[in-house]
Amino acid sequence: MDPFMIAVVLIVVGAILLIVEAFTPGAFMVIPGTVLVIVGIIGAVFPNMMTSWWSPVIAVLVAVPIAIATTKIYQRLAVPEPPVTTVTDSLVGRTGTVVVPTEAGNMKGKVRIGSELWSATSDKPLDAGTEVIVEKSEGVHVHVRESKED
Secondary structure (H helix, E strand, C coil), X not given: CXXXXXXXXXXXXXXXXXXXXXXCCCCCCHHHHHHHHHXXXXXXXXXXXXXXXXXXXXXXXHHHHHHHHHHHHHHHHCCCCCCCCCCHHHHCCCEEXXXXXXXXXXXXXXXXXXXXXXXXXXXXXXXXXXXXXXXXXXXXXXXXXXXXXX
16 A cells, blocks of 8 residues: 555544544544654655654653643543442431332332432331432431421
């Protein structure tokens, strides 16, 4: 294959990878995409370089700073946050909705509190869709009562 055509193929493949990165950020396609585009442009200007030992050397010399820069940019864009942990005592007093009917004395019922689903029991049966208030929590289970009982 003609060295100039190799350079054009590298530019096209690199551009495709950059487009993929634009639509799926965080896939780290920007590193190989940028390297391929730059090596392709250098190869288009200096076609003989594409078939010499300089081609992989230039690729590595371009890849290292691009990888470091990309990693630093992603670290600034997505600063890691500590995981959120729900302490069961913090559920007392919160409201939720019964998802699976509750019964007195068993934990087969399910209640959605915020975006989380909890095993639940109640003193009297509560149907799905009933608005409830958490009275107490026991491990990963909650005891609820209907919010209309106030």
